[in-house]
Structure formats: structure tokens, C-alpha cells
Amino acid sequence: MNNNLILSIILSIAIIVGWQYFYETPRIKALQQRKANIEKNNLLAQKAEKPETMVPIEQSISTPTRVKIANGVINGSINLIGARIDDVLLTEYKDDLNDNHKVRLLAPSNTQESYFIELGWHSSDLNAKLPNSKTLWNAHTDKLTPEQPLILSWTNEDGVIFQIEFKLDDQYMLFVNQKVINNSKAPLELKTYSLINRLYKTTKNEAILHKGFLGVIGKELHELSYSDLKDHKTFPKPSTNWFGMTDKYWFTAIIPDQKNQNTINLHHTKNQNLDKYQLDILSELQTLEPSQTTETSNKVFVGAKKVKLLDQYVKQYGIKLFDRAIDFGRLYIITKPIFYVINFFHSILGNFGLSIIAITILIKALLFGLSVKSGKSIKKMKALQPKIDKIKKQYDHDKARLNQEIMALYKRENFNPLSGCLPILVQIPILFAIYKVLYVTIEMRHAPFYGWIGDLSAPDPTSILTLFGLIPVNLPSFLQIGVWPALMAISMFIQQKLTGNVASDPVQEQVMKLMPFMLLFMLAHFPAGLMIYWTVSNILSIVQQLYINKYVN
Numbered sequence: 001m002n003n004n005l006i007l008s009i010i011l012s013i014a015i016i017v018g019w020q021y022f023y024e025t026p027r028i029k030a031l032q033q034r035k036a037n038i039e040k041n042n043l044l045a046q047k048a049e050k051p052e053t054m055v056p057i058e059q060s061i062s063t064p065t066r067v068k069i070a071n072g073v074i075n076g077s078i079n080l081i082g083a084r085i086d087d088v089l090l091t092e093y094k095d096d097l098n099d100n101h102k103v104r105l106l107a108p109s110n111t112q113e114s115y116f117i118e119l120g121w122h123s124s125d126l127n128a129k130l131p132n133s134k135t136l137w138n139a140h141t142d143k144l145t146p147e148q149p150l151i152l153s154w155t156n157e158d159g160v161i162f163q164i165e166f167k168l169d170d171q172y173m174l175f176v177n178q179k180v181i182n183n184s185k186a187p188l189e190l191k192t193y194s195l196i197n198r199l200y201k202t203t204k205n206e207a208i209l210h211k212g213f214l215g216v217i218g219k220e221l222h223e224l225s226y227s228d229l230k231d232h233k234t235f236p237k238p239s240t241n242w243f244g245m246t247d248k249y250w251f252t253a254i255i256p257d258q259k260n261q262n263t264i265n266l267h268h269t270k271n272q273n274l275d276k277y278q279l280d281i282l283s284e285l286q287t288l289e290p291s292q293t294t295e296t297s298n299k300v301f302v303g304a305k306k307v308k309l310l311d312q313y314v315k316q317y318g319i320k321l322f323d324r325a326i327d328f329g330r331l332y333i334i335t336k337p338i339f340y341v342i343n344f345f346h347s348i349l350g351n352f353g354l355s356i357i358a359i360t361i362l363i364k365a366l367l368f369g370l371s372v373k374s375g376k377s378i379k380k381m382k383a384l385q386p387k388i389d390k391i392k393k394q395y396d397h398d399k400a401r402l403n404q405e406i407m408a409l410y411k412r413e414n415f416n417p418l419s420g421c422l423p424i425l426v427q428i429p430i431l432f433a434i435y436k437v438l439y440v441t442i443e444m445r446h447a448p449f450y451g452w453i454g455d456l457s458a459p460d461p462t463s464i465l466t467l468f469g470l471i472p473v474n475l476p477s478f479l480q481i482g483v484w485p486a487l488m489a490i491s492m493f494i495q496q497k498l499t500g501n502v503a504s505d506p507v508q509e510q511v512m513k514l515m516p517f518m519l520l521f522m523l524a525h526f527p528a529g530l531m532i533y534w535t536v537s538n539i540l541s542i543v544q545q546l547y548i549n550k551y552v553n
Contacts, residue, residue: 052110060108061087065136067150068143071170074303078144079108079116082133083152083164085174086116088302090250097446097455105250105302112274114199117252117300119164119176122282123190129156130190137164146170159183172303173313178296182288192283192296194254196245199274200226209440210327213266213279215243215253216320224266226277235264241320243279244301249442251325255299255317256281304442307339327440335433339441342434346443352456353449356434356533363430364540370423371541375548377419378499384413431534438527449532452483456529460484477525484531489520491538498545 066077069088076087088106095101107113121130131137137152144150150166160182167175182188212225218239240262244253256262265280288294299317310323328335338359345355364371387409395402410417438444444457452462460482462468465475493516523531 054112055110057104057107057111057113060111067139067141069145069168070143071146071168073171075102076106078150078152078166080137080139080152082118082135083120083131083137084109084116084118084133085300085302090304093249093304093442094446097458103250103304105252109197112199114197114276115252116198117194117196117254117302119178119192119194119298119300121162121178121180121190122193123188124285125189128188128190129158129160131156131162144168158186160188171306171309172301174300174302176298176300178298179293180288180295181293182290185290187290188288189285190288191285192257192260194256194281194298194300196252196254196279198245198277200277201275208329208436209248211247212245213243213277214246214251214325215264216241216322216324217243217264219320221321221324226268226275229266229268229277231268233266240264240281242322243281244325245277245279246305246325246327248440249304249445251301251303251305253301253322253325254279254281255301255319256283257296257298260284260296306442307336307343329436331429331433331436334429335436338430338433339437339443342437343443351449352444352447353453353529353532356456356529357536359434360533360536361540363427364537364544367423367426368544370426371544372548372552373419374421374423375545375552377416379548379552380413380415381417382500384409384415427537431530434533435527435530438529444527444529447529449528453528453532456532457527459525460528460531478521479524481520481524482528482531484528484535485520485524485526488523488531488535488538489516491535491542492516492519495538495541495545498542498549 061077063079065080066087067080069076069078069085073090073092075089075091076085078084079086086106086108088104090103090105093103095103104113106115106117109116118133120132123130131154135154137154140151140153141148144166146168149168152164152166154162156162160180163177163179163181165177165179167177169175176194178192180188180190210223210225212223212227213229214221214223216222217235218241222235224233240256241258242253242255243264244251246252260283262284263282265282267276267278267280269276269278283296286294299319301313305326307323307326310325313319314322323336324332328339341359341362342352342355345358346352349355349358388406391405391409392402395405409415438457446454447456448454449456453460459480462482463475464481464483464486465471465479466473496512496516523534
């Protein structure tokens with residue numbers, strides 16, 4: 001095994017393991033913390049009233065003051081008290097592979113899973129009679145579907161009419177139109193607001209994944225994790241394309257009316273020892289004269305982060321960088337195309353595991369020429385090794401002269417020692433990109449392969465060391481070695497034997513011998529899909545090496 005391959009494997013480990021455990025998500029540069037103004041405090045105070053008595057979700061959503069939502073991919077209801085979107089189930093997804101419970105994304109404020117969206121109006125005039133979180137709205141229809149909009153209305157004692165119209169597409173987008181008709185005799189000053197409010201128990205940051213606030217202001221993508229928000233933050237530039245809260249697979253976002261200049265406020269408070277996070281989007285102040293009408297149109301996304309769907313919304317509605325809600329990371333330019341290649345193979349083969357094998361074959365075929373060149377380089381390095389050893393022995397006490405003589409030898413022999421690195425260096429970002437695709441895309445969640453692999457995004461569930469469960473013992477994660485990680489290590493060991501060793505350093509030689517076994521324990525808990533990719537890649541490398549050993553001089 002040559003030194004270049006040693007370096008490449010070490011780099012692979014450093015990138016995958018190091019990135020997963022030690023990389024910190026880049027902090028938001030454009031955000032600046034400042035004191036909350038009076039309007040922001042008033043709005044937050046409105047939502048931070050006396051803590052509600054917590055009840056089970058089923059009890060909370062069984063009240064008669066609700067209007068059903070349904071379109072085939074989401075089921076739920078809108079609460080007529082406060083006009084809140086606070087009950088959404090994603091019917092295409094289960095909480096667990098072996099569980100029939102559907103994923104709940106939104107829940108009422110009086111539950112432990114509180115997570116809701118609210119739209120309304122705000123005024124600095126404390127005497128203004130506006131609807132609030134306790135207002136009971138009148139519904140003009142009995143349900144919200146793609147074929148049937150929902151209109152809510154409320155009239156204050158001065159005759160001012162407030163209306164909220166909801167429309168729903170066949171996926172996860174709601175279209176919300178807020179309308180005010182000033183039938184009073186006095187001007188009315190108000191702002192339109194929309195908010196997302198959530199109780200969330202913060203956990204240790206996942207280095208490879210962003211969870212928290214996410215949005216686009218101007219042309220910049222901004223990220224702020226839940227644990228990083230200790231108090232309040234305000235975006236100074238009043239120009240928002242969209243903003244929301246994101247998890248690994250699920251996402252809520254508000255896309256405000258682009259005709260307005262909007263201000264973003266982020267809040268963190270405590271509610272019964274639970275962390276409450278809130279995102280406010282506030283429009284500009286406007287004065288509505290008697291007999292005047294004003295309307296504001298927003299979009300609200302509530303659902304799963306499907307790659308093609310988010311791309312569709314980018315094109316259809318011009319929502320800038322909406323696809324970046326999926327945390328493809330800094331290798332976005334590689335990771336997303338790889339997803340689409342895998343998805344293309346899936347459309348033909350019907351299985352994501354087979355698609356991973358197909359893209360592995362494709363990558364190996366594209367890099368075959370470089371692999372042959374690398375094989376020639378390794379053979380030449382072996383041929384030059386006796387001369388290199390002689391130079392090392394001759395100039396053992398003069399490191400500068402030693403390096404000069406070795407470089408002179410390379411020049412005389414027309415040999416580039418780095419030429420063997422290129423195929424491996426090209427594959428390192430591809431390896432990490434495939435890992436990222438498996439880890440963050442909803443399409444890979446619970447995607448099965450054949451045999452015992454029911455979820456390509458999860459570790460291989462088998463355990464060789466417990467004889468596949470026959471020995472009743474709980475092992476730590478690094479000892480829970482499945483069949484595919486074992487196949488990966490075995491195939492890497494065979495590949496090493498075929499490639500041979502050109503390292504003159506005994507320590508390097510021992511490290512290389514142990515490398516497959518080290519990786520076996522280090523990567524045992526990685527997604528099964530990644531182990532399939534790595535194993536198939538090793539097998540193809542073995543075939544390539546047999547060809548190189550036989551036919552390449």
C-alpha cells in the first residue's frame with residue numbers, strides 16, 4: 001500500500017469522523033444583537049401570557065372550535081381560537097420504521113409538543129381593537145382542502161372587518177391572505193405579523209446538521225441554532241425572502257409578501273422550565289383611513305424537506321435558496337447533484353440501495369483512467385524503491401541533501417509522486433457527499449434495501465459479536481458491528497493485499513495492516529447505505545487492481 005493511499009484513508013477518516021463530531025456550524029455573521037424595541041416587547045408579551053395547563057394532544061385537538069385540513073399528504077386542523085395552524089400530521093411518514101404513528105409536525109400551545117403558526121395584526125396604539133390569540137374567529141367553510149379555501153372573519157366593535165383566507169396546494173404550501181376593511185370613522189395604524197412558536201428541548205448540537213432558525217435575507221442564507229439563541233436577536237435589514245425553523249427532515253417557514261419590507265425578531269424565553277422559541281415577521285407600519293382596505297399575502301410551508309418539491313417551489317414562486325433548507329452543507333455543489341444521480345437510478349431500479357451501487361459503478365467507470373494512471377505510478381514507485389532506500393542510507397544524517405537527491409531521482413526518472421493521489425483525492429468529497437445525502441435527505445429515510453436492511457440511513461442492525469442476537473448482551477455502539485461494515489473491512493483488507501506495500505517505514509506498514517480493523521470499529525454505527533457504497537467501491541477497486549496487475553506495465 002503506497003503512502004498516497006495512507007494519506008487518503010487518513011483524510012477520509014478525518015473528514016467524515018472529524019466533521020461529524022468536531023465541526024461547528026458557521027455562525028451567522030449578518031445578525032447583530034440589540035435591545036428589543038417596544039413593539040417587539042409588546043408582541044412577545046402577547047404570546048407569553050400566563051402559562052397554559054398542559055393537556056394531551058388528542059384532548060386539545062378534539063375541541064369543536066376547529067376546521068379540518070386535508071390534502072392527502074397532511075391531515076390536521078386550524079384552531080378558530082387565535083386562527084392558529086397548530087395541528088398538522090404528515091401522513092406519508094411514520095415516527096419509527098416499526099411504528100404506525102404518523103409524524104406530528106405542529107401541535108397546540110397547551111401541549112408539551114407545542115409548535116404552531118399564527119398570523120395577525122399588531123399596533124403600537126394600545127387602544128386599537130385587534131384580534132388576538134384569544135379571539136374566536138368565524139369560519140365560512142367547514143374544511144380546508146386544495147379544492148376548497150377557508151375564510152375566517154372577525155369584526156370589532158368599531159365595525160373594522162378582519163379576514164384571513166387560507167388556500168392549500170396538494171403538498172405542503174399554504175397561501176394566506178390577510179385583509180382589513182376599515183369601516184370605522186377613525187384612521188387605523190397597524191402592522192401585519194406572522195410568527196412561528198415552539199417549545200423545544202435543546203440537545204447537543206449535531207456537528208453535521210443544522211437545527212434551529214433558518215432563512216434568507218436579501219441574497220444571504222442565515223442559520224442560528226436553538227442553543228445559540230439565549231435572548232433576542234433582530235435582523236437589522238428589513239428585507240426578508242423567507243424565514244423558518246428547521247429540523248433534520250421537517251421544516252416550517254413563512255414566506256412574507258415580497259412587496260413589503262419586513263423585520264425579523266427571534267426570541268427565546270422559558271415556559272414552565274421548557275425553552276420557548278419564537279420567530280416574528282413584522283411588516284411596515286401602515287395607516288388605514290376610513291373606508292380603506294388593505295391586503296397582505298403570505299405563504300406558509302409546513303412539511304417534509306423533499307428535494308424536488310423545494311426545487312419546484314424555487315422555480316414556481318421565486319423563493320430564493322429555498323432548497324437550502326436541506327442541509328447539504330459546504331459540499332452543496334457536489335452533494336445535491338449526487339442526490340439527483342441517485343434519484344435518477346432510483347427511477348429506473350426502484351430501490352435506493354441498488355441506486356447507490358449503480359452510482360458507485362458509475363464513479364469507478366469515470367475514474368478508471370485515473371486509476372490506471374495511479375496503478376502505473378504505484379508500480380513505478382515500487383521499481384524506484386531500492387534506489388530511494390540507497391539514497392536514504394547514503395544521506396541518512398543530512399535531511400536537506402536527502403530530499404534533494406530523492407527529488408533529483410524523480411526528475412531523472414520522469415516520475416511524479418503525487419500522480420497516484422488524484423483518484424483517491426477525487427473520491428474523498430464524493431464519499432462525504434454520499435454520506436450527507438444518506439444523512440439529511442427525507443428520500444433516504446426508512447428507504448429499504450434487500451435482506452435485513454430496512455433503512456439505508458440507519459446503521460446495519462445486525463450484530464456479529466452477539467451472533468446476531470443469540471448472545472443476550474448490550475454492546476457499546478462501536479462494538480455493534482453489522483454484516484455490511486464487516487464486508488467493508490474484509491474487502492479493504494483484500495484490496496490492500498493486491499495493491500501491495502511500498503512504505504519503507506515499519507510504523508506505516510503496521511498502521512496500514514490495522515487500518516481495515518480500525519475503520520471497522522470506527523464506522524460500525526454509520527449509515528448502512530454508506531457501508532454498501534464503500535464495500536462495493538472496494539470490490540470494484542479489487543477488480544481494477546487485478547486488471548492493473550495483469551495488463552498494466
